[in-house]
Amino acid sequence: MEKVLMKGNEAIAEAAINAGCRFFFGYPITPQTEVAAYMAKKMPKIGGTYLQAESEIAAINMVIGASAAGARVLTSSSSPGISLKSEGLSYLAGCDLPAVIVNIQRGGPGLGGIQPSQADYFLATRSSGHGDFHMIVLAPNNIQEIVDVTQKAFDLADKYRMCVMILGDGILGQMMEPAIIDASGNTGAAQKPWALTGTGGKRKKNIVNSLYLQPEELEEKNFARYEKYKEIAENEAMCEEYKTDDADIILVSYGATSRICKNAITMARAEGIKAGLLRPITLWPFPKKSLMARADGAKAFISVEMSMGQMIEDVKLAIECKKPVALCSRTGGIVHSPEDILAKIKAVNGGDFS
Amino acid sequence: MKNQRITVFAGHYGSGKTNIAVNYALYLKKENIAKKVTVADLDIVNPYFRTNDSARSLTENGIRLISSAYANSNIDAPAMAAETMTIFDDTSQYGVIDLGGDDRGALAIGRYKKRLGEQISKNILLVVNIYRPLSRTPAEINEIKSEIETAAGFKFTGIINNSNLGAKTRAYDVLNSVPVIDEVSSLLRLPVEATCADIKLLAELTGKIPDLFGLKINTPLVLQNTLATDEK
Known part of the structure; x- marks a missing residue:
């Protein structure tokens, strides 16, 4: 396999495609824009969907839809844009939907600035949205590792039916290093029996939903989710x-x-x-x-x-x-x-x- | 390559246009090809890693740099400096124009389309790195060429081979790119004006590649600090 000289942002995009992602919904923002630019060029050529949404909020809601239908889906942004996605991240958690979210951080708070930062640590690990939930957060430090964790992000998201965030910064997004993309990676062809794919009149209907009318039922759901988080904490730390x-x-x-x-x-x-x-x-x-x-x-x-x-x-x-x-x-x-x-x-x- | 009064570097983003523009301007000055040299940074797409990073080395060598007041700042404003027009007006100087990446970056020169069109002495060069994604095959490179020409309203006059793998480039990576670039040259019907390589690799490459052009690679300090000792 040949090495390619890639920017971090391009590496995320190419590795996501390699992992079977065929849906990208996003909105450009420095220093993350090359993820979207790459997807815009490549997705139409491979039968995928690139859609520049009217806002980050729209984009994350499109992610909910694609994920509910069983697709591997990616969205990316930088700090202020991730704040806008917060509501959707909570809904994804509440619906137990897998998705990969990229945050190439810039200076904040507020509009802040476009230069590199790591000030969204709390946002990523503590408060990515309302309610009791976690995301798995992966933090690579070189371009080859970006490629590797992007594949892993999709695999973990599907395995645990939850969101995985790739947390980078402006330097990683923009710097170039050679990397190899292993084309034999898992593309997520695994069955998702919970996905909304149409019953074909042959099975009971699936429901994807985060609303629970009975508090007991919601507590039960949250308990179960935290049992899963315990298992992840035990097995997935790197x-x-x-x-x-x-x-x-x-x-x-x-x-x-x-x-x-x-x-x-x-x-x-x-x-x-x-x-x-x-x-x-x-x-x-x-x-x-x-x-x-x-x-x-x-x-x-x-x-x-x-x-x-x-x-x-x-x-x-x-x-x-x-x-x-x-x-x-x-x-x-x-x-x-x-x-x-x-x-x-x-x-x-x-x-x-x- | 025959040096002309105006040289434009365009191409896929990340292909190395900025480093080449800076090195070429320094070459024009040091070889005494031109008394007055001006570099214009027209990259309105990417606010990171700009010609401005080389500002000191340019000004120390008496080269004028025209760049947006917002380059390398915290403001993401796609602005171009008004002074850029002086490149066309003041014909006593050599002008080197560093365009932004892809068709989106090339749009910026549309403002000067008429003046560039009137200019007889010019090189409009497509910078190519076959180790970059989306520009790996002659067909992909041809596509980028057409997109840029449509956006910019000019026709390329030649190709610059800048195939490299960053700090980890070996001489054979450059040598291996030559047959691919020759294919690109016949498909695009454009001459290969030069092949660039890090000056550290020149000793190994001299005599093996025609029109070799050595590059002193300028790595911004922020990036240098992230490199392992053996990569610096």
Whole structure:
């Protein structure tokens, strides 16, 4: 198989098509627009549907329809557009419908700016819509991994009948790296006996719905959904560890920021400070066990994030506050330099955990 | 390639137009082909990774850069600088025009269609990277060419082969692209004016490819910080 030089956004689109996705509904927004542009070019040629909706709200409701009919479906946007999709994400959860949602984050809040950010961590892992529910959140940090997690996103969504979000940032969306797309991936031809495909007069009708008139029935449904979430938390957490075996200071970082952390670690080690990186690849479920396993050996943790202290809460929860956790933040579209991170590592090494 | 007073670089987005435009402008100046050189960034499509990233290296070498005031800012406004017209008016200079990607990016030059049409000394070059998705085969590249020509209202005069795999490009990746580009050349009935390669690969490629043009790759600092040590 040949390597292709792809932008992160193109990689998502091509990998989605490769995973059998034939429906894309979206609305352009920087820095995610190439996902839609790629789909606009490619979908008509392969018998798929690309539709630029009149708004993000319309797009997510089209996703509900395609998913209910049993199709693999994708929508993508960037931060403000994801806020608009919130209602639909909750309805998808309430209907137990699978879908893949891409968020290539930009600076916020509000209209914010177009430069890279990770400030939608809470939105992705905590508050993507109203009601009791979760999405699986995948956070790749290079183009090949974007290809791989996009395939995985569709597989997990179908397996658990729920939404999977691919959470990237402006750097990952726009940067180019060579990647290979494995054309032998699962295309989701699996049966979906719950899908609204027409009874043909041969089976009982299927109903896709999130309204429950009896509170007991709704509670039962929510209990069952949370049993499923427990199973996912147990089985699907993923992370990468880099030089953590002997590390005194463990950086926790995801996405593009985690790549910069590796360079900061090289600099710290050159100065005799044993630093390492634990990179969550799934943000929900958070790789709690892997972090807890490092809590005794390390002296301190640093949450390195392009946000004002969001993931740090999950780090503290994961290690049950056994060790100090410091925060290294840039925000508003500003990306950490390795020197920013090195300075924080040195401060923490000197006992300053602020 | 015969150097002309105006050179336009257009092509599939991500094909390397900006890097080539910057390197070509520096070449015109350093080889003393032109006393005055101006680069105009007409990319109204992509607000990331712009000619502006190379602003310092251009101005240090006495090259004028015309770009939107919004390039590399937090504003996503598809704006073009009014000064762009000076490229056509001031004929004492060489102008290098960096267009945005695909037909959508090429639309921007429609504003200057008449002036570009009147210009006799010009190269309008299709930048091609066969390792990019949607521009991998001669047929796909032909489609992109037609779409851009329709949107821009010009006809290409030549092809620039910029086939590469980013920081991981090896000499043989460039060599392997040559037969494909030759096919593209006969299908499109356009000459291959140059094959570009990272200057680090020139020693290996010299003598094996005609009209080789070395590129000093400009990686924005934000991206450099994300690269592993062996990729820098």
